[in-house]
Amino acid sequence: HNVLAKLGIPGPKPSLFLGNILQLEKLGTVLQLAEWKKQFGAVFGLYFGRQPVIVVHDLDILKEVLVKDFPHFTDRAINVSRAYVEKGVFFQGGVNWKRIRNIITPTFSSGKLKLMIEPINQCSGLLSNNLATKAKKGETVDVKHYFGVYTMDVIARTAFGLNTDSQNNPDEPFVDNARKLFATAKFASTANLLSLIFPFLRPLLKALEVGIFPSGPVQFFVRTIKAMIEQRKTEDEATRSQRTDFLELLLKAESEEGSDTHVANGTHTKVIKRLTLEEIIGQAFLFFIAGYETTASTLQFLSYHLVKNPEVQEKLVKEIETHVFNREPTYDEINKLTYMEQVIFETLRHCPPVITVNRKASTDVDIKGVHIPKDAMVMIPIYMIQHDPENYENPEEFRPERFDAATRKESNPVTFLPFGYGPRLCIGMRLALLETKIALVHVLRRVRFAKCSETPDKLNFKNGGILATKDPIKVAVELVPK
Numbered sequence: 001h002n003v004l005a006k007l008g009i010p011g012p013k014p015s016l017f018l019g020n021i022l023q024l025e026k027l028g029t030v031l032q033l034a035e036w037k038k039q040f041g042a043v044f045g046l047y048f049g050r051q052p053v054i055v056v057h058d059l060d061i062l063k064e065v066l067v068k069d070f071p072h073f074t075d076r077a078i079n080v081s082r083a084y085v086e087k088g089v090f091f092q093g094g095v096n097w098k099r100i101r102n103i104i105t106p107t108f109s110s111g112k113l114k115l116m117i118e119p120i121n122q123c124s125g126l127l128s129n130n131l132a133t134k135a136k137k138g139e140t141v142d143v144k145h146y147f148g149v150y151t152m153d154v155i156a157r158t159a160f161g162l163n164t165d166s167q168n169n170p171d172e173p174f175v176d177n178a179r180k181l182f183a184t185a186k187f188a189s190t191a192n193l194l195s196l197i198f199p200f201l202r203p204l205l206k207a208l209e210v211g212i213f214p215s216g217p218v219q220f221f222v223r224t225i226k227a228m229i230e231q232r233k234t235e236d237e238a239t240r241s242q243r244t245d246f247l248e249l250l251l252k253a254e255s256e257e258g259s260d261t262h263v264a265n266g267t268h269t270k271v272i273k274r275l276t277l278e279e280i281i282g283q284a285f286l287f288f289i290a291g292y293e294t295t296a297s298t299l300q301f302l303s304y305h306l307v308k309n310p311e312v313q314e315k316l317v318k319e320i321e322t323h324v325f326n327r328e329p330t331y332d333e334i335n336k337l338t339y340m341e342q343v344i345f346e347t348l349r350h351c352p353p354v355i356t357v358n359r360k361a362s363t364d365v366d367i368k369g370v371h372i373p374k375d376a377m378v379m380i381p382i383y384m385i386q387h388d389p390e391n392y393e394n395p396e397e398f399r400p401e402r403f404d405a406a407t408r409k410e411s412n413p414v415t416f417l418p419f420g421y422g423p424r425l426c427i428g429m430r431l432a433l434l435e436t437k438i439a440l441v442h443v444l445r446r447v448r449f450a451k452c453s454e455t456p457d458k459l460n461f462k463n464g465g466i467l468a469t470k471d472p473i474k475v476a477v478e479l480v481p482k
């Protein structure tokens with residue numbers, strides 16, 4: 001606990017075993033980080049157990065960490081310790097991260113996304129029908145629930161070719177298990193705390209299969225993915241060649257031949273391009289969890305902002321009416337909805353679903369007078385950066401114009417980080433934007449979001465690394481006359 005002070009990096013006093021974890025848990029990441037920024041400035045240090053963490057708000061330093069010095073900051077400092085899950089590209093580091101990332105990148109190309117338009121339109125059609133039914137009954141809506149079942153259906157169809165009907169089937173196990181995964185996933189789980197305080201316990205915790213994610217839902221997803229893979233292997237060539245989902249692309253990579261040479265610190269390593277079965281399951285699991293919660297949260301916060309800013313909702317509706325006639329939107333039409341993109345970006349600025357991301361230094365690095373020691377974690381406080389009045393004037397106001405083409409051109413890209421930045425940027429970003437836009441086109445043709453007596457005046461966030469409100473966000477939905 002002297003490491004950072006010796007380097008002249010100020011910060012709150014850590015407690016003996018836990019460091020500063022309990023302070024973050026008690027006040028919540030958003031409020032506690034804001035408090036410390038006021039006290040210690042743009043760069044300060046804390047400890048997760050024994051792990052030194054340098055929290056950086058300085059945009060120049062961040063750019064170096066995320067882009068220019070990325071070779072020294074490729075890894076995240078996250079310990080998931082659970083079979084299959086840890087193989088997901090999000091959790092991998094170094095050579096393995098690069099290999100898996102290269103293999104799965106084509107899965108999210110524009111060509112592949114175009115193939116997903118049809119299933120996403122189908123899921124969005126169901127979503128708008130369900131919201132219209134609620135409107136007819138005059139009932140209020142828990143928006144997270146409706147958008148959560150929508151994003152689960154989208155990911156099940158686009159990633160696995162599964163025709164789940166989470167939107168109409170309240171017992172659909174995918175949604176139930178995904179919800180449990182996030183409701184109980186805790187950074188401050190006993191297992192995680194133990195592994196931070198006593199790093200030598202990590203192999204034992206791994207063997208015992210304990211980590212951030214609860215075991216029941218993880219086992220459900222792993223079992224389901226394994227069964228889907230087995231099923232695919234029994235299908236004939238013709239059936240499989242029709243399949244265009246992510247799982248099929250991952251399975252193709254299982255039989256891929258060839259190798260690449262990876263060069264790091266003057267050492268050449270031969271890297272096999274192929275994915276192992278365990279790695280395929282890891283990626284498939286990751287797509288489920290990454291694709292569900294984040295996009296559902298975005299739609300949830302967006303509808304809340306539309307309720308609070310009716311003029312934005314009307315402008316959005318006008319744009320939809322101008323560009324997308326009364327039928328399923330095409331890929332090109334979706335790309336013309338520039339105001340909608342501004343509204344989505346402003347939502348992601350105001351309410352980034354992921355509050356912070358981290359990078360771990362693989363060697364000692366000096367950036368702008370700050371010495372970052374080997375193995376220290378650099379924390380990128382996304383929420384704070386996007387709410388800093390130096391980066392955005394009156395940051396608490398919802399103003400989509402901040403993202404019009406001219407203003408964006410002038411702005412520093414490191415001030416907008418909802419999908420991260422640099423070579424480890426979110427791989428599903430374009431899919432997330434696409435499904436958000438298609439959902440909005442369908443929904444706003446049928447209903448408008450409006451305030452009800454249960455709509456909160458102010459969002460009240462829970463503790464944790466994912467931005468979630470303490471109480472469900474409820475709004476009214478009003479039917480658009482035909």
Ligand code: HEM
Nearest residue numbers: 090290291294295354357418419420421424426427428432
């Ligand atoms: C609005 C929705 C989403 C948000 C806000 C979001 C946010 C993020 C963030 C902040 C990161 C870390 C980036 C970094 O470290 O620089 C990330 C990584 C990732 N995301 Fe997303 N995400 C979203 C949707 C999706 C979807 C739909 C998928 C896939 C189905 C996905 C898959 C991934 C993967 C695989 C990574 C790990 C990339 C790597 O480590 O190389 N995300 N996402």
